[in-house]
Amino acid sequence: MKRATRRLALLLMGSIAGSGTFGFTKTAEASGQVAIGVTETIASYNPYADSISMGYAIWCQVYGCLGFFDYNKGDYAGMLAERWEVDKADKNIWTFHLKRGVKRQNDGKEFTAEDVVHSINRINTDPQSKQKQNISPIKEAVALDKHTVKIVTKEPTASLLEFLFDRLIISAKDLYDTHGARDVDRKYPWGWGPYKLKEIVIGQRIVLEKDATHPDAKPQNPDTLIFNIMREPEQRVTALLNNEIQIAQFIPPHLGERVKGGSNVALVPASSVEIMFLAMSPKYKPWDNTKLRQAVCHAIDRDLIITNVLKSQADRLDGPIGPGQYGYDAEYTKKNLTVTYDPAKARELVKASGYNGEPIYLDTPVGRYINDKEVTEAMIPMLNAVGINARLRTPEWATLWADVQRGKTPFYYMGRGSVVDPSVALSQYFETGGSPRIGISDPQIDKALATERVTFDPAERKKALNLAFKAIEDAAPACFMWRHHMLYGRSKSIEYKPNPGGRIFGTEIVVKQ
Amino acid sequence: MPRYLLGRIIATIPVVVLITVLVFLLIHAAPGDPADLLLSEEASAADIAEARHRWGLDQPIYIQYGRFLANMASGDMGISFRYADPVISLIGERLPATIELAIASMLIALIVGIPLGVWAGAKPNSWADNLGSVVGFFGISMPSFWLGIMLILIVSGYFNWLPSSGRSTYGVATGYDTGFYIVQSLLSGNMKAVWDGIKHIIMPAVALGTAMMGLIMRVTRSSVLEIMSEDFVRTARAKGLGENRVLWRHVLRNALVPVITVVGLELGTLLSGSIIIETVFAWPGSGSLLISAIQSRDYPLITGTVLTYTIAFVVINFAIDFLYALIDPRIRFGK
Numbered sequence A: 001m002k003r004a005t006r007r008l009a010l011l012l013m014g015s016i017a018g019s020g021t022f023g024f025t026k027t028a029e030a031s032g033q034v035a036i037g038v039t040e041t042i043a044s045y046n047p048y049a050d051s052i053s054m055g056y057a058i059w060c061q062v063y064g065c066l067g068f069f070d071y072n073k074g075d076y077a078g079m080l081a082e083r084w085e086v087d088k089a090d091k092n093i094w095t096f097h098l099k100r101g102v103k104r105q106n107d108g109k110e111f112t113a114e115d116v117v118h119s120i121n122r123i124n125t126d127p128q129s130k131q132k133q134n135i136s137p138i139k140e141a142v143a144l145d146k147h148t149v150k151i152v153t154k155e156p157t158a159s160l161l162e163f164l165f166d167r168l169i170i171s172a173k174d175l176y177d178t179h180g181a182r183d184v185d186r187k188y189p190w191g192w193g194p195y196k197l198k199e200i201v202i203g204q205r206i207v208l209e210k211d212a213t214h215p216d217a218k219p220q221n222p223d224t225l226i227f228n229i230m231r232e233p234e235q236r237v238t239a240l241l242n243n244e245i246q247i248a249q250f251i252p253p254h255l256g257e258r259v260k261g262g263s264n265v266a267l268v269p270a271s272s273v274e275i276m277f278l279a280m281s282p283k284y285k286p287w288d289n290t291k292l293r294q295a296v297c298h299a300i301d302r303d304l305i306i307t308n309v310l311k312s313q314a315d316r317l318d319g320p321i322g323p324g325q326y327g328y329d330a331e332y333t334k335k336n337l338t339v340t341y342d343p344a345k346a347r348e349l350v351k352a353s354g355y356n357g358e359p360i361y362l363d364t365p366v367g368r369y370i371n372d373k374e375v376t377e378a379m380i381p382m383l384n385a386v387g388i389n390a391r392l393r394t395p396e397w398a399t400l401w402a403d404v405q406r407g408k409t410p411f412y413y414m415g416r417g418s419v420v421d422p423s424v425a426l427s428q429y430f431e432t433g434g435s436p437r438i439g440i441s442d443p444q445i446d447k448a449l450a451t452e453r454v455t456f457d458p459a460e461r462k463k464a465l466n467l468a469f470k471a472i473e474d475a476a477p478a479c480f481m482w483r484h485h486m487l488y489g490r491s492k493s494i495e496y497k498p499n500p501g502g503r504i505f506g507t508e509i510v511v512k513q
Numbered sequence B: 001m002p003r004y005l006l007g008r009i010i011a012t013i014p015v016v017v018l019i020t021v022l023v024f025l026l027i028h029a030a031p032g033d034p035a036d037l038l039l040s041e042e043a044s045a046a047d048i049a050e051a052r053h054r055w056g057l058d059q060p061i062y063i064q065y066g067r068f069l070a071n072m073a074s075g076d077m078g079i080s081f082r083y084a085d086p087v088i089s090l091i092g093e094r095l096p097a098t099i100e101l102a103i104a105s106m107l108i109a110l111i112v113g114i115p116l117g118v119w120a121g122a123k124p125n126s127w128a129d130n131l132g133s134v135v136g137f138f139g140i141s142m143p144s145f146w147l148g149i150m151l152i153l154i155v156s157g158y159f160n161w162l163p164s165s166g167r168s169t170y171g172v173a174t175g176y177d178t179g180f181y182i183v184q185s186l187l188s189g190n191m192k193a194v195w196d197g198i199k200h201i202i203m204p205a206v207a208l209g210t211a212m213m214g215l216i217m218r219v220t221r222s223s224v225l226e227i228m229s230e231d232f233v234r235t236a237r238a239k240g241l242g243e244n245r246v247l248w249r250h251v252l253r254n255a256l257v258p259v260i261t262v263v264g265l266e267l268g269t270l271l272s273g274s275i276i277i278e279t280v281f282a283w284p285g286s287g288s289l290l291i292s293a294i295q296s297r298d299y300p301l302i303t304g305t306v307l308t309y310t311i312a313f314v315v316i317n318f319a320i321d322f323l324y325a326l327i328d329p330r331i332r333f334g335k
Helices: A002-018 A053-062 A113-125 A160-164 A173-187 A233-241 A253-260 A290-299 A302-308 A330-337 A343-353 A372-385 A397-405 A423-430 A443-453 A458-475 B002-029 B034-038 B045-054 B061-073 B087-122 B127-141 B144-158 B181-187 B191-228 B231-238 B243-280 B286-295 B299-327
Strands: A033-038 A067-070 A075-078 A081-086 A093-098 A138-145 A148-153 A195-201 A205-210 A224-229 A265-271 A275-280 A314-316 A360-363 A390-393 A411-416 A478-491 A494-496 A509-511
Touching: A033 A233, A053 A195, A053 A205, A075 A081, A093 A113, A113 A138, A113 A148, A113 A173, A160 A423, A233 A253, A233 A478, A233 B144, A253 A265, A253 A478, A275 A290, A290 A343, A290 A372, A290 A478, A302 A314, A302 A372, A302 A478, A330 A458, A360 A372, A372 A390, A372 A411, A397 A411, A397 B034, A423 A443, A423 A458, A443 A458, A478 A494, B002 B061, B002 B299, B034 B045, B061 B299, B087 B127, B087 B181, B087 B191, B087 B243, B087 B286, B087 B299, B127 B191, B144 B191, B144 B243, B181 B191, B191 B243, B231 B243, B243 B286, B243 B299, B286 B299
Parallel strands: A033 A224, A360 A390, A360 A411
Antiparallel strands: A067 A075, A081 A093, A093 A148, A138 A148, A195 A205, A205 A224, A265 A478, A275 A411, A275 A478, A314 A478, A494 A509
C-alpha cells in the first residue's frame, strides 16, 4: 500500500515536471487552434433542437446553409445556394439554384436538392425541433431536379431570405434515412460546411476541425475551433488575458479597460443588429393615448444615456433600424424618423394627453442586456421631469418575458435580436395580430407592413419599409433607443472582425504566422 | 441489521414522494413558461401553443404529476425540454463531475481542517490555537462564490498558475465515458490527463471546501478539547505513551464521532453548494445543469435533478449512520 502510494506520488511529480511549468498558457500560433469563450451553449447534437445564434453559427459551418447576410455588402449572399429568384407571375414561388459539385465531409457525397427538402421536412416533423418559426412562411418545398428547389410560400413573403438564410441548416437525407435521427446526429454529423464536428461536451465545449479540402477553408483559418462555454464575463476576460482563449465574446463595458490593459489582447467593438426599445401597450391606460406615448420618446435623452451609462458603447437609433440593416436609408431617416430629445415638447404632450399623474411602472430585465437596470434607472428621472410619474420594476427574466409574450406588460424595456431584414420583427410587434407583446392595432401600420411584404423589387421594397417605419414612429407604440456595440476581446495572435449578427465563423478568423 | 436497513429504506419513500410533490408544485407555481423561454423570440403564438401541447403542458397539473410518477415507477424521469434527451442520461453524464468536485473539496477540508483542529485543541490558547481559529473563522465566513471569483482573479488572472474555468483541456484525454475524469485517467495511466484534471479542479474545490474546512476545524478543536480531559487520556499518559501517540491514536479517534456527523451533513451542503461554484467556474456538473434547467423552466430536468440530490442526501445519511458504528463500537443499530 505504502509502495503504491509512493509510486503514485512519483508519477504525479513526474507529470508536473514534464509539463514544464505550473503556468497555464496556450497559444494560437503554436497549434492553429483558436479557443473562443462564448456565453451560450447548444443543448443537443440535433441541429434543429436549438434556436440560438451560436447554434445556427456552429451548425451552419458544419452542415451548411443556403446563404447568409453579408454585412459588408448590405445584402444576402449564397453559401450552398448559388442564386435564387421569385416567379414573376406567382410571388409565392421561389426557386433556389444550388451549387454543383459540393462534396460532403468524410464520404464525398454530392449535395442535392433532396437534402434541402429533407431539412425543411425534418424541422417540421422532428419532435425535438425548436426551429419551426424559420419555415413558418413555407407551404411546400419540392426538388425540381438535382440542383434546383422550388419553395412555395403560404402568401407572398418578400422577406423569405430572412427566415431561411443562415438559419435553415441543411442535413443529409440519405444518412438520416439509413441511420435514423438519433444516430445520424451523434455518429454521422457529416455536412457540406468548411468545419467538421469533432467533439461536443454539452455545457463545457464544442470543438470543430477544419475540412482543408473545402473551397471556403483557407490555410490561414484555424485548424481547430473550440467554443468554451463561459457564462461569467470575469471568467472570459481572465481566460483571454491568460491566453487560454483567443476570442472572448460579449465583454461588458466596465471590463473593457481590463482588456485594453492587456499587452497581447485587443478590445474590438462591433455594432449589433439587436434593436433596443421602450414598448408601450395601447391596450392599457394611459398608453392608449398616442400623445403620452410620443411624450415618452421626446422625454428620454438617449445621447446622455449612451455617453454616461453605456460608456459610448451604443449607437442611437433613429427609427427601428440603423446602418447595415436591410432597408436603412440614411437620408430618409434624417428627414423623417429622427425623434429629438425635447423635454418642453414632452411636457406639452403630457399635458395635452390628459394624463392624470397616476403611477406608471417601467419593467426592465436585469442582466439580460448591457447595463439594462442602470439604463432604465436613468430614464425614470427623465420621465418624472416631464410630468410622468414613472417607477421602475425589475422582475426576473422568466417572469417578465412570459408576461410580455402574453401581452400583460404595459411598459417595458426590451431588445429584439437578429434583425437583419426588419419585416418579421416589425410585424411581430406592431402589426394587428402579429403577437400580443405590444398589442397595437393601427390601420396605417398594417397597410404599410402588408405593402412591404408583397413588394419584391429591392428598391421599391426599401421605400415601402421606410414608409412602415414612419407609420410606426407616428403611432409611437415604442421608442427606439439604440443598438449596443458588442465588445469582443481578441488575442493579437489572430485577426478577427466580429460581424453584427454575433455569429462566429472560423472562415472569418485568421491565425497570424 | 437487515430489518433496520429495510426500515430506513421504507421510511425514505414518503420523503422522496413528498419532495417530488413540493418541487412539482413550486416549479409550476413559479411564473414563466418553458415554451416562452425555450423557443426563439421569433416564435409565434401558434408555435408556442404547439410546443406546450407536445410537452404536455396544456394538461392539468395533477395529470402532469400523475404521468411523472408513472414514469418514475418504471425508472424514467422524462425527456428534458431543453436538451431533448432523457433526464436520467443527462444527470448520469453530469453527476460524476459534481461527485468528483465534492470529493476533492471534502478531501481538502479534511486534510486541512482535522490536523488544524487537533493542533488547536491540543494546545488551547496558544498561537497555534489562535492561528487555527482565524483560519477556521475565515473558512466559515467567506462566501464560496466570492472566494471563487477572487481565486480566478488572483491565481488565474494575476499569477496565471491555473486555468480559470472548465474541467479539462481539449485533446488531453478522450473517451472518458464514466465521467470521472481524474479517476479514469489515473486508472488508465494517462498522467498528463490526471495533472490536467487536478489543475482544473484545485480552485473550484478550494472555493467549495473552504467553508467545510472551517467548520471541521472548529468541531475537531472543541471535540479534542473535551476528550483531552477524559480519564482514559490520563491513563494513557500514565502508561507512558508519548504525547503524539495519545493525541493522534486515542484522542483523535474518540473525537471523530461529532466530526463525522458534520462531514455527513456538510457533504450534502457540498452537493448543493456546487450549484453556485459550478456556475462560477463553468464546471459541467449537475449543479450547473440544475441552474440552466431552472432558468429555462425545464420541469422534467428540475424535478429529476432535485430528486437525485434528495436521494444523494438520504444515501449520505445512511453511510454516516454506518460509520458511527465503525468508529464507536458502543453504537448498535435497531436497539
